[in-house]
Amino acid sequence: MELCHECNSDVIEKQSNIGIKIFACIVLLFIPYGILICWVPFLFPPKYYCKQCGHIMDEPKYVDWREFEKKKAEIKKEE
Numbered sequence: 001m002e003l004c005h006e007c008n009s010d011v012i013e014k015q016s017n018i019g020i021k022i023f024a025c026i027v028l029l030f031i032p033y034g035i036l037i038c039w040v041p042f043l044f045p046p047k048y049y050c051k052q053c054g055h056i057m058d059e060p061k062y063v064d065w066r067e068f069e070k071k072k073a074e075i076k077k078e079e
């Protein structure tokens with residue numbers, strides 16, 4: 001279970017930016033010895049984007065399914 005740090009929403013999208021990485025790779029191919037480092041952009045980890053609040057994070061908050069259900073139940077009780 002992956003949650004947003006800001007709003008605890010689970011509507012999170014993984015953004016690998018593969019288009020940008022391929023573009024950077026092609027650019028690197030044009031510089032001297034660029035072929036040796038053109039794979040570097042692919043090492044960057046993907047970003048996570050929360051569709052609920054727009055927060056962008058390196059790592060989402062990992063929560064156990066059961067814990068998430070517990071939290072949800074607690075919130076319902078409070079309401």
Ligand SMILES: [Zn+2]
Pocket residue numbers: 004005006007008009050051052053054055
């Ligand atoms: Zn959020």
